[in-house]
Amino acid sequence: DTAVSQTPKYLVTQMGNDKSIKCEQNLGHDTMYWYKQDSKKFLKIMFSYNNKELIINETVPNRFSPKSPDKAHLNLHINSLELGDSAVYFCASSLKVLGIQYFGAGTRLSVL
Amino acid sequence: QKEVEQNSGPLSVPEGAIASLNCTYSDRGSQSFFWYRQYSGKSPELIMSIYSNGDKEDGRFTAQLNKASQYVSLLIRDSQPSDSATYLCAGVYNYGQNFVFGPGTRLSVLP
Numbered sequence: 001d002t003a004v005s006q007t008p009k010y011l012v013t014q015m016g017n018d019k020s021i022k023c024e025q026n027l028g029h030d031t032m033y034w035y036k037q038d039s040k041k042f043l044k045i046m047f048s049y050n051n052k053e054l055i056i057n058e059t060v061p062n063r064f065s066p067k068s069p070d071k072a073h074l075n076l077h078i079n080s081l082e083l084g085d086s087a088v089y090f091c092a093s094s095l096k097v098l099g100i101q102y103f104g105a106g107t108r109l110s111v112l
Numbered sequence: 113q114k115e116v117e118q119n120s121g122p123l124s125v126p127e128g129a130i131a132s133l134n135c136t137y138s139d140r141g142s143q144s145f146f147w148y149r150q151y152s153g154k155s156p157e158l159i160m161s162i163y164s165n166g167d168k169e170d171g172r173f174t175a176q177l178n179k180a181s182q183y184v185s186l187l188i189r190d191s192q193p194s195d196s197a198t199y200l201c202a203g204v205y206n207y208g209q210n211f212v213f214g215p216g217t218r219l220s221v222l223p
Binding site (some may be wrong): 032039040042043044045048056058090097098099100101102103104105106 | 136144146161216
């Protein structure tokens with residue numbers, strides 16, 4: 001059983017489209033995260049939720065909107081996709097806030 | 113000043129040698145540090161966490177933390193080709209309000 005699972009694994013879309021990435025964890029963790037890893041492999045935190053509440057909201061365009069329906073799920077919706085949004089997006093979870101994090105396999109987003 | 117700095121490498125070591133990876137950080141108030149390993153095309157996976165000054169050993173890996181000098185290091189003994197990956201240093205910053213990864217050091221262990 002995969003501990004942190006993301007779907008889809010690959011996402012290819014046109015500029016201007018809206019897309020969503022889903023994440024689920026079965027570890028019983030309270031905290032979940034979204035990261036973006038760009039072409040230079042730099043991994044940067046975007047958002048974090050603790051028990052469905054937003055606790056970290058980095059400087060990210062408001063085209064990106066996270067949503068946590070329950071503490072086991074954290075989804076990422078992106079409106080009006082731009083070329084610069086092309087990256088690998090990782091979901092992660094931890095038992096406590098900013099503790100040891102376990103990562104999903106990543107979603108490779110390509111905006112054409 | 114960047115919050116977490118690492119030498120991007122690549123760092124090349126022969127098989128069986130000790131690989132030494134270093135990381136410096138700017139937030140003097142930081143308390144928690146982590147080393148993650150990321151193979152090409154894969155997700156980061158935790159190797160070690162360290163919270164107190166000194167050394168912490170786990171198998172072939174030793175993490176070292178020096179809060180006075182604001183650096184964290186990772187030693188890999190008896191390096192194997194399978195250790196070839198990018199090693200990411202990360203820490204909790206801004207009084208526990210944020211989590212920052214360094215740019216990573218690419219390690220290549222030569223058979």
